[in-house]
Amino acid sequence: MSPEGKKLLNIVVLGFGFMFMFTAFQTCGNIEQTVIKSFNSTEFHGSGYTSMAIIYGVFSASNLLAPSVVTVIGPQLSMFFSGLIYSGYIAMFIYPYTWSFYTASVLVGIAAAVLWTAQGNVLAINSTDSTIGRNSGIFWSLLQFSLFFGNLYIYCAWHGHVHITDKDRQTVFISLTVISLAGCFLFFLIRKPDAEVSPRPDGTEPLLQTESMDGSTASSPGSGLCSQALDAFVKACKMFVTKEMLLLSISIGYTGLELTFYSGVYGTCIGAMTRFGTDAKSLIGISGIFIGIGEILGGGVFGMLNKSSRFGRNPVVLLGLITHYVAFFLIFLNIASDAPLAPEAGTDLEAFITPSVGVAMLCSFLLGLGDSCFNTQLLSIIGFMFHDNSAPAFAIFKFIQSIMAAIAFFYSNYLLLHWQLLILVVMGFLGSISFFVTEWLAESSRRDSDYDSI
Template identity: 90%
Template sequence: MSPERKKLLNIIILGFGFMFMFTAFQTCGNIEQTVIRSFNSTEFHGSGYTSMAIIYGVFSASNLIAPSVVTVIGPQLSMFFSGLVYSGYIAMFIHPYTWSFYTASVLVGIAAAVLWTAQGNVLAINSTDNTIGRNSGIFWSLLQFSLFFGNLYIYLAWHGHVHITDKDRQTVFISLTVISLVGCFLFFLIRKPDPESSPSPEVTESLLPSEYMESSTASSSSGSSLWSQALDAFVKACKMFVTKEMLLLSISIGYTGLELTFYSGVYGTCIGAMTRFGTDAKSLIGISGICIGLGEIIGGGVFGILNKNNRFGRNPVVLLGLITHFVAFYLIFLNVASDAPLAPEAGTDLEAYIAPSVWLALFCSFLLGLGDSCFNTQLLSIVGFIFRDNSAPAFAVFKFIQSITAAVAFFYSNYLLLHWQLLILVIVGFLGSISFFVADWVAESSKRDSDYHSI
């Protein structure tokens, strides 16, 4: 197999591993607030929004140490052990307790930082300047199939259910736990790229397959050397955070954290709370997730796979994402009751400004997914393009910014009505897009200058 095909196969395996894991976890996040509202037990007092705020808050802080962990144990084992923690969080819902719920939230926050830093590392190792856009699109499309399969299962399992019983909950979460574990073990199929085609020999060594790990460890430098590398990775992450390019990108990265919270946790809860959508409102959460997934898949395919070598540039794609999201936010404002995010299990009988339409709500779900894919594929591309030689700390900073804004958004989702949440998204989305355009111009100018001086 040629070096390029081996790298492409690694990207595809990476995408399938994340697809299985996040089929379970994203579905869990989409339904957990609705499930919690249906608990009969008076001993459980958790909140899905609070849990997600904890996850993303811890995620944010843990991103500062994640490059060190990936440096010490390598991206392959980092993704595997992180995936086991994700599976444990999902399994907790089979027999939930308040203490285990919030403890698992903290652990998932730590695991998420390691998982996504390792993912960015593997993506960069297996990409070149010419293939980073394509590979980002392939990975993103495969990842977002998770929304399709998981939410289709929720729709079929809960169709016609006004109340979610304990048996309904246990059946769903046992299935999701098994699916998540399948994704964990897929990471062991990722293989080391050929050294001569690898952009960074130091980082490539950390991607050795499991059968090479023992001999590699035996012949490696002492433990103190490993810790020295870990400290160096931490210092690099801190320095990278204050670079001109990362500061410019931070607003657009922060926006993806806010809208991630909205489409993955808040909007599905809103749909499930709209009693005017009929008795199938709860199962519509699953259909909404499928529509979001379709938007993500189409966006990832069109703007990632087909846009080879950045032929059309990144800025037009981000502008399309901004317009798509603005249309979605306006239609949601007209269609969904303002108190829907905070409604009790019985739901809300209020209307917004038009007669509630199920089809319009699902169309907005599609637009949310399409716009999100525009932003994320281009952010993955530009971060991998600018910081390819230091990919682990760069993606750690990326996730640090994204997760801290997601934590803030999940926190205020406990208190703010829908129209205030939409207003925040509009303002930050506009500012984030402008900052992205400037960052892309700076990155391309730097590359042109570098190419000119190398002649």
């Protein structure tokens, strides 16, 4: 197999591993607040929103140290051990206790930082400037198949169930745990890409270059694991205050807010709408499927367009903003304002139109499509601009995204739906503007580089 073919295979294996893991974890996040409301135990006092706030809060705090972990043990083992912790969090729901629920939330936050930093590292070292857009799209599409399969299972398992029994819960979470573990072991199929050979400046003998764990190239080994770990941490701190990363931080922050909305809040809102009938709980699964279809379509189409587009990344991000604005407006009209905070029995209130399942599912699709627009282009531009220091760059990406997600999960415990939508509208606009400016800077840098090489 050619070196390029081996790199592409690594990306596909990476995507399938994450697809299995997040079939379990994203499904878990989508249903856990509904499951907790139905859990009949006076000893359990957990909140799904609070758990996710803890996960993303710890996630954000751990991201600046994650490159050091990836540097020391390598991206493959980093993803495997992180995946085991994800599986433990899911398994906890089989017999949940308040202490184990929140302890597992802290551990998953740490694991998530390591997992996504390692993922960004693998993506970058298996890509070039010409393939980073394609590979980002392939990975994103495979990852988002997780929304389709997991939520289809939830729909079939809970169809017609008004109340989620202990047996329903245990059956679902045992299955999800097994699926998550399968994804962990797939990471061992990823192979180190072949070293690249480049000519010496004087044109005499070739110089063998190897890619280090942070995505940089070096002709000699490092000076010890501790110094490598410290170097990775220093790089992450320095990169965080660069002009490009500060601009991108607003756009990345928006993806954290809307991640919270589509992965936790919106499904809960649909399940709380008694006007949707006895199938309201199972519609959470259908909503997740439509989100997944939007994500898969966007990841495939926009990943391929990014490979050959003459117009850059800005049109895709603009399409994502428009798509999200349409979704937010329709949700505002269709879903009762108290739905995020409704009790287990749900809400009888209406918004501005008669609640429509079709409109709700259309909004799910639009949320997924818009999310893929933002995320594929962010993965692409970060992989392009920070290719030589990919692990710290992707760690900062997840640091910003996760801290904003934690904030959003926290305020989701208290804010009515229309206030949450207003926050998303404002941040979406600001995030898009910041991305446009960063893309123009990237294109200017590329043109200058091309001019200097003539």
